[in-house]
Amino acid sequence: MLVALCIAAAFIVVSLARWTYNWRNPKCKGILPPGSMGWPLLGETLQFFAPTTTFNIHPFVRERMKRYGPIFRTSLVGRPIVVSTDSDLNYFIFQQEGQLFQSWYPDTFTAIFGRQNVGSLHGFMYKYLKNMVLNLFGPEGLKKMLPDVEQEARRNLKRWSSQNSVEMKDALASMIFDLSAKKLISYDQEKSSENLRENFVAFIQGLISFPVDIPGTAYHKCLQGRKKAMKMLKTMLEERRAKPREQQSDFFDYVLQELGRENTILTEAIALDLMFVLLFASFETTSLALTLAVKFLLDHPSALKELTEEHEAIIRKRENPDSVLTWSEYKSMTFTFQVINETVRLANIVPGIFRKALTDINFKGFTIPAGWGIMVCPPAVHLNPSRYRDPLEFNPWRWQGIELNGATRNFMAFGGGMRFCVGTEFTKVQMAVFLHCLVTKYKWQAIKGGDILRTPGLQFPNGFHVLISEKLTSVQEPTT
Numbered sequence: 269m270l271v272a273l274c275i276a277a278a279f280i281v282v283s284l285a286r287w288t289y290n291w292r293n294p295k296c297k298g299i300l301p302p303g304s305m306g307w308p309l310l311g312e313t314l315q316f317f318a319p320t321t322t323f324n325i326h327p328f329v330r331e332r333m334k335r336y337g338p339i340f341r342t343s344l345v346g347r348p349i350v351v352s353t354d355s356d357l358n359y360f361i362f363q364q365e366g367q368l369f370q371s372w373y374p375d376t377f378t379a380i381f382g383r384q385n386v387g388s389l390h391g392f393m394y395k396y397l398k399n400m401v402l403n404l405f406g407p408e409g410l411k412k413m414l415p416d417v418e419q420e421a422r423r424n425l426k427r428w429s430s431q432n433s434v435e436m437k438d439a440l441a442s443m444i445f446d447l448s449a450k451k452l453i454s455y456d457q458e459k460s461s462e463n464l465r466e467n468f469v470a471f472i473q474g475l476i477s478f479p480v481d482i483p484g485t486a487y488h489k490c491l492q493g494r495k496k497a498m499k500m501l502k503t504m505l506e507e508r509r510a511k512p513r514e515q516q517s518d519f520f521d522y523v524l525q526e527l528g529r530e531n532t533i534l535t536e537a538i539a540l541d542l543m544f545v546l547l548f549a550s551f552e553t554t555s556l557a558l559t560l561a562v563k564f565l566l567d568h569p570s571a572l573k574e575l576t577e578e579h580e581a582i583i584r585k586r587e588n589p590d591s592v593l594t595w596s597e598y599k600s601m602t603f604t605f606q607v608i609n610e611t612v613r614l615a616n617i618v619p620g621i622f623r624k625a626l627t628d629i630n631f632k633g634f635t636i637p638a639g640w641g642i643m644v645c646p647p648a649v650h651l652n653p654s655r656y657r658d659p660l661e662f663n664p665w666r667w668q669g670i671e672l673n674g675a676t677r678n679f680m681a682f683g684g685g686m687r688f689c690v691g692t693e694f695t696k697v698q699m700a701v702f703l704h705c706l707v708t709k710y711k712w713q714a715i716k717g718g719d720i721l722r723t724p725g726l727q728f729p730n731g732f733h734v735l736i737s738e739k740l741t742s743v744q745e746p747t748t
């Protein structure tokens with residue numbers, strides 16, 4: 269009996285040792301990038317999620333770049349992953365989307381965004397959805413939306429200026445969410461019995477987080493939020509179906525029209541997942557960038573001065589200073605775009621862009637095995653001192669004379685290649701118009717907060733509380 273037990277124990281120990289050895293030394297037909305696979309199952313997940321409070325490259329990536337070079341291997345949330353901080357490999361990955369690489373996100377993403385979200389779809393279906401989104405957020409849609417964006421910015425700023433303190437991140441997120449929800453599904457929070465927006469709170473923390481679905485974790489909060497939001501969206505879509513409108517005026521109408529077509533490839537589940545992703549993207553991303561811009565401008569008076577001059581000049585040049593912003597005025601905001609580029613470069617709102625290798629890929633002497641995940645790491649590019657002098661400095665003038673109409677090897681805040689963010693221009697419109705309304709009429713001072721935390725998603729753990737007040741001598745304002 270004892271012998272049998274000893275044999276069984278020895279067998280378990282040997283199997284475990286072999287399994288651990290294989291875990292640490294994954295099979296590869298070439299040379300794997302250097303790195304460590306960390307602990308069995310856990311990999312290096314804990315180090316990846318370790319909180320940090322600086323704008324610098326996350327220590328997880330920084331330390332490994334120093335130890336292993338720009339391309340290294342690791343294991344995160346149970347998956348073998350190659351991390352790329354190499355501009356050439358990043359560029360190659362973006363160019364090869366759908367051929368050698370495919371969009372792939374960890375299970376936390378698919379659980380929260382839905383299995384059929386736009387980031388997980390490929391080929392024809394993906395192109396179809398992208399066109400649907402561009403119908404609303406492309407230049408023509410945005411031109412129509414410009415007056416609404418301005419009106420909302422003015423209305424909110426006026427309200428905030430009568431308050432003793434405004435928490436910018438939440439306030440901006442609400443403003444942007446309400447506008448997007450109005451455009452997408454004609455949702456009006458003030459007229460609704462349920463609050464759709466509150467389901468999206470804490471998403472950035474939960475999205476790139478440890479996937480533990482127990483009460484109290486950010487991940488759990490996100491999943492609960494998704495469940496409730498999806499239920500609300502489904503009910504709204506059903507109500508609309510029961511009472512269709514004569515004229516198509518929002519995204520729901522468009523979706524219903526598409527669903528009603530013969531041989532359509534759209535399904536209700538895909539449409540609802542898309543709606544959910546768009547509402548999330550509108551809620552979290554732009555509000556983080558805009559909060560940071562407001563903070564950077566406060567900390568850099570010379571940038572604020574030049575920005576204010578640009579916007580006051582726009583109003584002075586008008587025949588009628590009371591008129592609303594035009595598309596060509598928006599397009600003329602050169603310094604504003606420099607401020608936006610610089611803000612999103614430092615914000616690094618998306619700390620990792622994920623892909624999967626569809627086949628064994630050889631690059632710069634290393635092999636990325638088929639099936640492995642790849643994480644393109646934009647912060648490592650945006651904060652590389654050989655690409656950006658004093659990379660941690662907020663310096664909008666570094667963008668002088670540079671026109672960005674997509675991604676470059678050195679700028680990928682909005683991704684790159686075929687999957688370049690469809691909301692980029694919408695974000696820029698929101699940011700530029702808000703800054704226009706802010707600097708021409710208001711001044712602001714910090715009251716508390718404003719410190720950042722990355723886990724590795726960007727957060728303002730203490731918010732950013734400011735006092736906004738009307739300037740005594742402002743340029744004459746339109747009466748929207």
Ligand code: HEM
Nearest residue numbers: 387549550553554557617618681682683687689690691695
């Ligand atoms: C500061 C604001 C934003 C940043 C930094 C940002 C960043 C990104 C990045 C890096 C990607 C590429 C992901 C990938 O390649 O896997 C992406 C994709 C995407 N973004 Fe944004 N985004 C922002 C705002 C928005 C907004 C406002 C919307 C909604 C209208 C939006 C909708 C999307 C969608 C639907 C995709 C998926 C596109 C695809 O898979 O082809 N984004 N975004």
